[in-house]
Amino acid sequence: MNGEKKTLSIEWLSGCSGCEVALLDLHDTLLHVLGNEVRLVRLPILMDTRDYPQADIGMITGSIRSRHDIKAAQAMRKVCKTIIAFGTCPVYGGPHSGGFANSSKDLLDCAFRDNSSTHTDTIPDQAEGLLDRTLPLDAKITVDVYMPGCPPHPGHILDGLQFLLHGREQKIAQHPVCFNCDRNMVKSDQDTIRKPLSGVPNATDCFLSQGYLCFGSATLDRCMAPCPKSGVPCFSCGGPSEAVVLDPNKDVRTRVANQMSHLTRIPYETIIKEIEEQAKTHYAYAMASPVFRHKPTFLYRKWTEEKPRKAEPMVYRKWSEKRCL
Ligand code: SF4
Ligand code: SF4
Ligand code: SF4
Structure with missing residues (x-):
């Protein structure tokens, strides 16, 4: 029945x-x-x-x-x-x-x-x-x-x-994509950022160690990491990881730049600059959410400073009150 x-x-x-x-x-x-x-x-x-x-x-x-x-x-x-x-x-x-x-x-x-x-x-x-x-x-x-x-x-x-x-x-679990990625974060002498289609990344080391931008550490894993497992860096389509959401001063680019600068010889500022140049791609999936827009580190104000808009009524809950599966 x-x-x-x-x-x-x-x-x-x-x-x-x-x-x-x-x-x-x-x-x-x-x-x-x-x-x-x-x-x-x-x-x-x-x-x-x-x-x-x-x-x-x-x-x-x-x-x-x-x-x-x-x-x-x-x-x-x-x-x-x-x-x-x-x-x-x-x-x-x-x-x-x-x-x-x-x-x-x-x-x-x-x-x-x-x-x-x-x-x-x-x-x-x-x-x-x-x-x-x-x-x-x-x-x-x-x-x-x-x-x-x-x-x-x-x-x-x-x-x-x-x-x-x-x-x-x-x-x-509320893990980032890295949790389900098999690649190893190893220290390397890489001193320049490599563009996505330049060269062929090896199949075992973390993309960051090889100089490729990968956003797995700043992204919530709801996908089981299919992209890095298939040789493609994560571009953050699952939305921000819990660590990024909960810490107001942690942002996608600061999180990734921190990790990459520790693994390689690429300066932190160089990585930040590179991510900012591609930011509308990597932030796109969560750009509409106050999770990012309210962060002091977010680039939204820079992009929209000459385009003021009327405020929308919102019924958002605090993240801690949300039931997230
Ligand atoms: S940063 Fe990317 S390649 Fe490195 S461990 Fe995380 S998901 Fe894998
Ligand atoms: S790009 Fe999307 S599907 Fe691919 S690993 Fe990152 S979050 Fe998962
Ligand atoms: S773009 Fe939107 S509708 Fe399409 S798979 Fe992603 S979350 Fe689902």
Whole structure:
């Protein structure tokens, strides 16, 4: 009988749908969990449902980028007992948070009016409701549970679902990506920073030891470190590590520069300068969140000092009050 089952409703806001795919990556396990314990009442990627039915658990992917997103998030909040921010997008803003450093007019000019392949004043309807900035979900509604990751690893999703369904003790630790990376942090004589595509990094030493920037030590591990295991440095898509979030004076670039300057002969200031040059890439995933913007070390003010904007009403909780899976 369905009467005993918990109901699950899913809505996507502005995102890439990678989080829905990660959910489906649970394969048979998902069928087992959903089939026996959960009744799915809404999932736009599989079901043609426009309504917002009552549900025990509401899972929201994507961040708030448009007026439509605000309405959809508020509709979910009204009918769902528990709201989960699923993925880096709703937790921190996600990759399109990078738009935070520009106004929506700048972005539309770049994409349409001043774009050499379009040169048009006709803006598509979908872009009409664009907000002046990307917002994480809890800027507009109260969030009960946070599940960062871009997307979260299926194992973490399963742990999170088991916790929500049964209150089963979560096994998820708050480690940085380095914790699951097999590379060795060794001292080296490397004295220059190497660009991502220059040379071939060896497969055993930490990228930092070899002169490549890697943000694993400043990033929360919700992915099991697939990039450094595959020969690609971490670019921080999972959002900041707990150490970075909790220490107001610790920042992505100070954390990475500290480690790299200890492992190599590259001066700390040189590393800071290099990271600042690429900062809109590495900060993008969490740029919309006050976790970074309120830090005294953050570059946001520098990027936006000539673009004052009206303040948005926010309902953020302190990090220590958040339930983060
Ligand atoms: S968190 Fe990452 S995978 Fe999920 S919707 Fe956002 S960009 Fe896509
Ligand atoms: S900094 Fe990067 S390469 Fe080094 S241990 Fe951490 S994740 Fe691995
Ligand atoms: S970029 Fe970093 S946080 Fe993102 S999936 Fe790769 S290792 Fe994980």
